Amino acid sequence: MIRAVLVVAFLLTTAFAQQVATIGPAAQVHAVPENYRFPNGEILHYSAEWRIWQAGVATLSLDQAGPEQRVTAVASSTGFVALLFRVADTFVSRFDPHTFCSVEFTKHTEEGLHKRETRIHFDEGRRRAVLDERNLRDNGVKHLENEIPSCATDVLNGIYYLRTLPLQVGATYLFPLNNGGPTLEVKTTVEGSEDIKTDAGTFHTLRVSINSDADKLKGRGKIWIWYTDDAAHTPVQMRSQLFWGTLTLRLVRVGK
Numbered sequence: 346m347i348r349a350v351l352v353v354a355f356l357l358t359t360a361f362a363q364q365v366a367t368i369g370p371a372a373q374v375h376a377v378p379e380n381y382r383f384p385n386g387e388i389l390h391y392s393a394e395w396r397i398w399q400a401g402v403a404t405l406s407l408d409q410a411g412p413e414q415r416v417t418a419v420a421s422s423t424g425f426v427a428l429l430f431r432v433a434d435t436f437v438s439r440f441d442p443h444t445f446c447s448v449e450f451t452k453h454t455e456e457g458l459h460k461r462e463t464r465i466h467f468d469e470g471r472r473r474a475v476l477d478e479r480n481l482r483d484n485g486v487k488h489l490e491n492e493i494p495s496c497a498t499d500v501l502n503g504i505y506y507l508r509t510l511p512l513q514v515g516a517t518y519l520f521p522l523n524n525g526g527p528t529l530e531v532k533t534t535v536e537g538s539e540d541i542k543t544d545a546g547t548f549h550t551l552r553v554s555i556n557s558d559a560d561k562l563k564g565r566g567k568i569w570i571w572y573t574d575d576a577a578h579t580p581v582q583m584r585s586q587l588f589w590g591t592l593t594l595r596l597v598r599v600g601k
Contacts (some may be wrong), residue, residue, distance in 0.1 A: 388599070399424055402421060405418050415439050434454045448467055506520065531555060535552070
């Protein structure tokens with residue numbers, strides 16, 4: 346019920362992974378503005394709440410890795426939730442800093458009795474997302490290939506892609522996202538502004554809803570990210586409301 350409950354990327358993965366949707370011509374990943382500066386070295390620390398319990402901690406960081414940008418998400422369960430379900434996950438996304446196209450997405454997941462190593466390679470030439478996964482308990486392997494458009498995001502760099510957009514209230518943005526299964530058309534809407542208080546302070550934010558028109562997802566849940574209403578567009582709160590309950594990540598502090 347709370348599989349991968351603490352991973353920042355899970356806010357997107359839970360709702361979007363392994364569903365089929367049609368990618369329309371309006372769903373595009375736009376190039377980064379020339380004057381945009383990536384917040385390299387930034388480390389965002391979050392606390393996680395599931396229903397009424399403190400569920401654990403997570404970090405989200407960005408740095409430069411050679412010619413590419415790299416996003417790293419690390420999460421672990423704590424307290425009562427850890428007794429019910431142990432989580433120790435690391436997700437890494439590498440992407441082109443000019444186009445925001447995903448290059449590679451890797452996952453090391455330890456969730457309850459499940460332990461897996463996963464790599465998704467984005468082959469732009471062949472327009473394929475190639476997934477190779479190994480089960481670390483029984484050494485079983487899985488290989489999948491799914492079609493992608495000329496440029497697609499993944500569940501981690503998609504969070505940073507939204508930070509580069511204008512995020513004007515009422516605006517809707519469409520872009521393709523792949524998590525190793527069929528590629529999805531993700532729809533994001535800036536619903537309004539809201540003041541959010543966390544341990545890191547009080548922030549004036551823009552509330553962005555995230556969903557997909559995939560048939561199997563309609564009416565089954567929703568995801569929101571609250572970005573600061575400034576040039577940084579720092580994600581200070583994330584919330585996933587699905588059939589198993591509500592998961593909320595709140596910013597605790599910003600480190601370097």
